[in-house]
Amino acid sequence: MEVTFLGTAGPRGWPQPFCTCASCLGCTGSAVREPSCVLIDGTLLIDCGPEPAHAAARAARPLTAVRHLLLTGPAEKAPLAWLPAAGLEVVAAPSGPPAGLPAPTAGGPPWRTVAAGEEFVLGDHHVTVLPGGAAGRVAYAVSGPNGARLLFIPSAPLAPEADTTRAWARPDGLPYDAVLLDVVAWPERLAALRRDGAVTEATDVLAVHLSHEAPPGEELQRRLAAWGARAVADGGVVRLGAEPDRQPAQPYRTLVLGGARSGKSAEAERRLAAVPEVTYVATGGTRDGDAEWAQRVTVHRERRPAAWRTAETTDLVDLLATATGPLLVDCLSLWLTAVMDACDAWDDAKWESGGREQVRAHIDALALAWRNCRAQVVAVSNEVGSGVVPATASGRRYRDELGRLNAVIAEQSDEVLLVVAGQVLTLRGLPRKPRHARS
Ligand SMILES: [Zn+2]
Known part of the structure; x- marks a missing residue:
């Protein structure tokens, strides 16, 4: 199956x-990028920009x-002047054909509306209509003559009551060869597709419906790569059903550094937004009676996906040793x-009489567990060394040990990011892809 990306943007294009x-x-x-529009094997169009x-x-x-032209929704940008002359059939979502399309009796193309659950054959392709999430929209699953399977999901918010993502999984349980979706706006849909087995490591996840909500250039590709997705340029061609890339995904460790309120936690959460079954490890404890701390914890929790x-x-050493999921x-x-508390390392005398060795033994054990971890893991840490020098000896000690800790963890990481004012700098990035499913 040959897929040509005639457009990869949202309905207004990008820019x-x-x-x-x-x-x-x-x-x-x-x-x-033009509005999203893909050409399959030269005979089948899905959605339509103004100048396909x-x-x-x-x-x-x-x-x-x-x-045939398959429409996932209202198709505001479809070229009404061009469609009648093309001699094709329009297969429209429940929202109907593009407004203003001439009736077939007036020289317009033949058209029909379809609804989720329908299946039919168009030339060499088998098409299954799936829920599109929002009212009036549908998704399409297309199988080609060589058995390749593609899923095209429209860009629309899901109706809150709809468990649409499960409906996108194939009834035979097999994964798709390619899934085209608005992964930038809804990475959690990719997580759900992975959960349901519709997307595996062999699936080509291609971002479409891109818009200026996304960061431009390298930052877009970096973010997509972290999700196991990619974007091709308009005009790009992808072939499906050939021998897939069987290179197995490896364990993948990411360290995200940043100052207070730099956006480091949000970046760490974003990196795992397309992965199902994430375990969030809170090392901060509960801090009885501290209302401001409780408020911070609540804000962080509400931002994370419910799943x-x-x-x-x-006890990170044990957790890293036994982790199977991200x-x-x-x-x-x-x-x-917590380690310095446990070792009584804030006390100057205790530090000199064995506290130092105890704390460093904990740090070395953590670095070893981090190196040996089999799962995908993202850790956040504060970058504190470049600010004001702490006034107390114990404060300076903590700053120095945190610098040591960050350095030894970074040394054993596949990727190290520094977040400053919400902007992500890649300090280290090894050319390997993370494993997105459970190992
Ligand atoms: Zn803009």
Whole structure:
């Protein structure tokens, strides 16, 4: 199955016309994207931007053999002047054909509406209509003559009562070869598809419906890669059903550093947003009677997906040794505080009489467990060394030991990120992909 991406943006394109945001102004040249539109094996179009024929010509894939246009929704941008002349059939979502489309009796193309649950054959392709989430929209699963399977999900918020993501899994339990979706807006949908076996490591996850809500350029690709997804440029061609990339995913350790309120926790959570069954490891404890701390904990908890499990523990060595699914450890600086508490290391005399060795033994044990961890793990830590020098000896001691801890963990990490003012700098990135499912 050959999939040509004639457009990969949301309905207004990227950049959006006359928008002055940094994302749009930075989106030039080959980064420019038309509204999402894919051509399958030269005969089947899914969704339609304003000029699919021009986009197809630029990709050297003329639309002359296209026989069917599948619409996932209202298709505001469909070229009404062009459709009647194309000699194709329009298969419309329950929202109906594009407004203003001439009736077949007036020279318009033949069209029909379909609803979730229907299946039919169009030429060499088998099409299954699936729920689209929002009212009037549908998703399409398309199987090609070589057995390749593709899922195209429209960009729409899910109706709160709909368990649509389960409906996207194939009845035969087999994964898709490619899934096209708005992963930037809804990474949790990718997590659900992984949970249901519809997406595995062999599935090509391709971002479409991209818009200026996304960061431009390298930051977009970096974020997609962390989710096991990618974006191809408009005009890009992807072939499915060939021998897939069987390179197994490896354990993958990410350390996210940053100052207070830098956005480091949000970045760490975002990295795991497309993974099902994450265990969130809170190392901060409960701090009885501290209302401000309780408020911080509540805010963090409400931001996390409901499906995540929470473990409140400082026994990270055991947790890393036994983990089978992804972990998010927030954070190592609070873990170090607990270790210094346990070793009585804040006391100058105790520090000199064995406290130092005790704390460092804990740090070395953690670094070893981090190195040997078999699961995907993301840990957050504070970067404190470049600020004001603490006034007390114990404060300076904590700062120094945290610097040591961060360095030894970073040394054993596949990826190290520094977050400053919400901006992510990659300090280290090894060219391996994380494992997104349970090991
Ligand atoms: Zn913009």
